[in-house]
Structures are given as C-alpha cells and as structure tokens.
Amino acid sequence: MDAIFGLPQIQSVAKALWQVGKKHKVWAFHAEMGTGKTTFIHALCEYLGVKDAISSPTFAIVNQYDSAEAGVLLHMDWYRLKDEEEAIMAGIEDHLLSEQYCFIEWPEKAPGLLPDDTFHVYLQLLDPATRRLYTDAEAI
C-alpha cells in the first residue's frame, strides 16, 4: 500500500490499511517526530469503533482501548524507553505475546522484541498538510 493524504482523507486511509494489515497483531509505525503516528493510530482506533476518549500516549507507554470491531487494542509509545532491556522491564514482551492488537510508535527503541510477522508501516511528511503512508520499506 502507498497513499498520499491529508487529514480529510485519514479515515479512508485507515480503513484501507486495516484491510491490508488486520491479519497481523503487531503493527510498527516508523516516522520522524511530528509526522502523524499518533494521529493515524487514533484514526485507526476510531475506524475500529473505539468509543472511549482516546488520549495521547505521550505520558504512558501503553494505552488500552476497547474496539467493537477488533477487541482490545494496545497503543504503545516506546519513545521514552531507552532500549530493549528497559522495554522488557516495562512488561512490553507480555503485551506483544498477548494476541491483542498492538500499534507501536517508536518501534526502533526495541526492534529485537518485534515478532517476525510484525506489520511495518512508514509515514513521511511531504508538506505541512500532506503525508505519505506506505507499507513496503523498499518503496522509499
């Protein structure tokens, strides 16, 4: 998948990405700070029928949402983790093995913990109002 979009199209891109990725439980969102990882994950959770207010996980490593469509969703932000050891101490491995959907920001902090069948998603800032999302790392 390769899509160029702004905020007005984010719901339809989230829907399309769900169709492509739903067989994977662990999703790794790769992007620079300020590109739109949190915003996109929130749009995805909204598409999946999360009703409770979605907070930014900036100050929590793991936020849990209940989705009508996909059960429990775990939204993780690994930004404040130093490395794999810290991630293990924070109990991240148990979440990754829980068979619940895990949407991860800053997966680069502990890449060794990601399962082999992790769904890798890449976001790029094209201009202030436009982003590119693609799922094939070769397509840069």
Ligand SMILES: Nc1ncnc2c1ncn2[C@@H]1O[C@H](COP(=O)(O)OP(=O)(O)O)[C@@H](O)[C@H]1O
């Ligand atoms: N698809 C998009 N199109 C335009 N602006 C976006 C898009 N996604 C996010 N933004 C804007 O980019 C900024 C950073 O988004 P955020 O989700 O916090 O980034 P990240 O989690 O990657 O640091 C926010 O102001 C947000 O409104």
Ligand SMILES: [Mg+2]
């Ligand atoms: Mg973020």
